[in-house]
Amino acid sequence: MDHRTPSDTATLIARGTLLSARDPDLAALLAPDEEESVRRILGDRASGGWFGFAMENSWASRALMLAERFLLGGIFTHYLARKRWIEKEVRQGLDQEIRQVIVLGAGYDSLACRLAAQFPEVSFIELDHPATQASKHAALAGCPNLHFMPVDLGKTMPADALAACAAFDDSLPSIVVAEGLTMYFPEEKVAGILRSAASLAGEEGRVIFTFMELPEDGKLSFRGQSPVVAWWLRLRSEPFLWGCSRDELRGFLRACGLKLDAVANHRDLRSRILAPRRAARLPLARGECLCLCHPLCS
Template structure:
């Protein structure tokens, strides 16, 4: 599993835990737990229980209480919120004519295997690092899941500019067909120049009217003014060998997008994410509320 993403596996764990424990969910990924082995699920559970003193030094309660606290406060908010935001925007894009869905850094995303009927008209392209892509496919093979007819797999490294050529070489992909791309969990781990190049590359292979969705850390993320959860997330990423590289002020991000050919269509701050995407869950689970992650915003942009 060299070069496979630990953060992607923890994100899958967070989605799996939420789907298993809450009937009314922020986002329900019914397949996430199956993609993991029991040993992986249990190991992450144990590690997070042991980490409770790092996340909440004055915590008192059972191991299950500790795990729930860590998952709900630290692990789940971003994977759940950004997935809910993305699939809401994707459905609307499909209604408006998008026919291709690019999942960049797909990790252990399960959309292609639990796709709703409205997605059957889409060609889905999962694009990820060759090592992570190979690991995911070994998991799919173990589960004996049939590959959906509308799914294409592209193994590529975004640090290598030739990734677009690999996509364009796929006979199912058309650069003239309106498309939707998700870039979840990517902006944190690329330098500003690399992220700018990625946005520009996407604009070159997607026609006008196409859209992209991504989450990004705000300009306070690497400062003492960041929320406690954000500060700890930066430390966790570094300790996992995947250090965060960049953060953005809104006006800076707007400028980067405009230079690459994109215009912001929808933008949510943490307070807006909690209000719009978490409200139904919180009303149904008042004893275990979840709030959007500190210093992380969501953006939907459209190509001019």
């Protein structure tokens, strides 16, 4: 990505959330207040330019949804389903008295800001690149238990960055979330980030992250995606660099100091997230998995 400007992928996912809110089927996958929170985070990018025009004209919104089906059908469904899966796991951790949540590469996701309002006794800390985080910080300033730490995760490990964060309490177990992050780094860097996440979580904490499932042909992409998608990611300097097969995942995590608790793919998202919301018939992109794990006892 261009380190001087916000992440194009983060903007795309946030705009996809707003478009999905207009679709009767996809809207069922949004959390309460999610649309409002994302709109607030995006600011002018939610109402200005070509996207603002599309949001104000139903025919243009439909055209964008048709483009989604052509380029990578079901990707908006996938983004929303993975957010609901992650939020469910985070809420379960909070129910078990974990009082610190750390989000790595948060982009324009609304999880931390929405939960911070609901759980004032919990500390939420987002780590992200300064160019992406700046506008989000400005939009959400004023929430006392939501903290922002600007950091380039390609150069600095999360634990090293948080050592300088006054809001971080290393005596507390934490939930560490890395959604849509690992695919943008080479394997060595991913291993370092996960080892750092394990140390931040502590023995009583947990780590939640997503990863691209590497198929037998070794093609690192969503299944059936148009070549235009890979071209767009390369153009934005955000190509996919790492993935892992299900067979190798447990060993990879153990080397990072983590024990696998659960892994979910498109079938799990369809049965656990879509079906209960009467959305099981929606197209769902395949290729990215979600992982819940906890640190190994030292």
